[in-house]
Structure formats: C-alpha cells, structure tokens
Amino acid sequence: MIVRPDYLEIRGLTVTFDGFVAVDHVDLTVFQQDLRFLIGPNGAGKTTIIDALTGLVPATGYARYGATDLLGRKPHQIARLGIGRTFQTASVFTELTVLQNLDIAAGAGRSPLSLLRARRGVPPQVAEALETIGLSRASGQLAGSLSHGQKQWLEIGMLLVQNAKVMLLDEPVAGMSADEREQTGALLKSIATDRTVIIVEHDMDFLRAWADSVTVLHGGKVLSEGSVADVQADPKVQEVYLGSGHTAQVPAQAAEPVAHDAGPSTGEQHVLVTEGIR
Numbered sequence: 001m002i003v004r005p006d007y008l009e010i011r012g013l014t015v016t017f018d019g020f021v022a023v024d025h026v027d028l029t030v031f032q033q034d035l036r037f038l039i040g041p042n043g044a045g046k047t048t049i050i051d052a053l054t055g056l057v058p059a060t061g062y063a064r065y066g067a068t069d070l071l072g073r074k075p076h077q078i079a080r081l082g083i084g085r086t087f088q089t090a091s092v093f094t095e096l097t098v099l100q101n102l103d104i105a106a107g108a109g110r111s112p113l114s115l116l117r118a119r120r121g122v123p124p125q126v127a128e129a130l131e132t133i134g135l136s137r138a139s140g141q142l143a144g145s146l147s148h149g150q151k152q153w154l155e156i157g158m159l160l161v162q163n164a165k166v167m168l169l170d171e172p173v174a175g176m177s178a179d180e181r182e183q184t185g186a187l188l189k190s191i192a193t194d195r196t197v198i199i200v201e202h203d204m205d206f207l208r209a210w211a212d213s214v215t216v217l218h219g220g221k222v223l224s225e226g227s228v229a230d231v232q233a234d235p236k237v238q239e240v241y242l243g244s245g246h247t248a249q250v251p252a253q254a255a256e257p258v259a260h261d262a263g264p265s266t267g268e269q270h271v272l273v274t275e276g277i278r
C-alpha cells in the first residue's frame with residue numbers, strides 16, 4: 001500500500017492591505033518531512049503568508065491541509081485543525097512556569113470539564129514535549145527567566161502538545177547563540193519527520209545547515225524554489241540579494257529597504273551569495 005505523506009497545498013494565495021498587494025498569487029506545496037525554508041528580503045510577505053494561513057489576515061486563493069481549506073476560518077478553528085505557528089517575538093506566558101505554559105497549551109484542545117478535573121502528575125504528552133524541546137530540567141522555572149532560545153523551544157513545545165501537524169515558524173533562531181541554533185536545527189529536523197514544517201529565516205548559515213528545500217519570496221511573489229544549491233545558483237535570486245553584477249556580500253536590506261514596522265525583525269540579514277555555496 002502506498003502511504004501518501006501529508007502536505008500543505010497553497011494556490012493563488014493573495015493578501016491585500018488597502019490596495020497594496022503584500023502576497024501576490026503564491027503557490028506553495030510543502031510535504032511532511034521536507035524541512036522547507038521560506039526566505040526573502042524584509043517586506044517580501046513571509047510573515048503575511050503565515051498570518052493568512054492562521055486566520056489573522058483575510059486572504060483569497062486556497063490553502064489546503066488534508067481535505068480542508070484553511071482560508072476563511074477563525075484562528076482558533078485553524079489551530080484545532082492542527083496548524084500551529086510561532087511569532088517573530090516569542091509569546092510565552094512569562095509569569096508562569098515552563099510546565100504551566102505547556103499545560104495550558106495542552107488544555108487548549110480539552111473540554112472545560114477535563115480541565116477542571118484534578119491532575120495527577122505531568123500528562124504524558126507534556127512530559128514528552130519537555131523532553132523533545134530539552135527543557136525537562138527547567139520545567140519548574142518561570143518562562144520569563146528562560147534564555148531567548150529556550151523561549152522559542154517552549155513555544156515549539158506548546159505546538160507539540162497541541163498536536164500541531166503543520167508548524168509555521170517565524171524566524172525561530174533570530175537572536176540565538178551558535179549552540180542554541182545547532183540544537184534548534186536538530187529539534188526542527190526531528191519534528192519534521194512526521195510534520196509539515198515551514199521556517200521563515202534570514203540566517204543563511206542556518207538555512208544551509210538544515211534546509212531540505214527553499215522557497216524565495218520577493219515583492220509578495222515566489223521568485224525561486226528548489227534545493228539550497230538550486231536557489232543559490234538562480235540568477236534571479238542573486239539579483240534580488242546582491243543587485244545585478246555584484247559579487248560582494250551586501251546586507252539584504254540594501255536590496256529592499258524596510259518600509260514597515262512589523263515588529264522586531266531580529267534576524268541577521270545574511271545574504272545568499274554564490275561564494276557561500278557549500
């Protein structure tokens with residue numbers, strides 16, 4: 001019997017803000033197990049795609065996971081369909097412990113009655129998530145006291161306990177130490193074995209180390225797609241990141257000035273350069 005892997009299929013996804021087309025007829029198909037990186041200069045529309053898929057902004061086109069179109073649904077309905085996301089700025093409950101954060105996330109799908117029932121010990125799926133994100137020993141610690149990297153892992157853990165099958169992660173390694181990046185890469189790789197994962201990132205070293213495939217976005221449109229080597233070799237990509245005819249490494253912002261304030265884009269603006277291909 002052939003088992004078809006799960007996948008997210010996006011067709012003609014379009015988001016318009018007061019006449020400005022931020023996401024312009026984007027087609028994207030991402031299979032389970034394929035760690036997909038979504039890159040592009042500031043303002044390319046990366047976060048807006050995630051916002052559209054999670055019901056935070058209205059969009060046209062369609063975005064199917066399984067038999068269900070995600071568009072036109074409320075954020076909590078989409079979360080219940082198994083679509084989870086993180087934000088560019090980690091959004092954990094800083095005054096609660098790691099365990100309490102996970103417990104609340106795990107409770108999101110439970111009935112009010114089961115939430116009232118007395119809890120004995122740590123629920124298995126919470127213990128498993130703690131182990132996966134490497135925070136078992138920090139479970140009693142306040143989330144606010146975690147390092148930036150650990151907060152991102154906790155957010156990922158909160159998606160795990162919600163049984164998210166699709167994970168949309170917005171710049172997860174921005175501001176992380178080299179060690180934390182390495183651990184995050186391994187964590188994401190293992191999570192992607194039975195989930196569909198899209199990672200928005202600016203960090204090109206991280207991308208080269210962990211991406212299975214890459215989609216490059218520019219001006220709301222898909223500019224290029226393929227393996228890391230494919231997109232790095234694509235002249236269109238080189239032009240966007242470097243400007244035609246240049247060979248030197250330049251900041252991505254230089255090619256595309258930031259024209260908005262969509263929260264702190266703390267990602268290092270590494271660029272995709274030909275000499276960087278490994």
Ligand SMILES: Nc1ncnc2c1ncn2[C@@H]1O[C@H](COP(=O)(O)OP(=O)(O)OP(=O)(O)O)[C@@H](O)[C@H]1O
Nearest residue numbers: 017022041042043044045046047048259260262265
């Ligand atoms: N709520 C909004 N209202 C109006 N314009 C918006 C809104 N959200 C995003 N935009 C615009 O849509 C475009 C895409 O923004 P988006 O935040 O998706 O870019 P991004 O690729 O995530 O950039 P970054 O790398 O800086 O995070 C930008 O021009 C931005 O100004």
Ligand SMILES: [Mg+2]
Nearest residue numbers: 046047088262
């Ligand atoms: Mg963004």
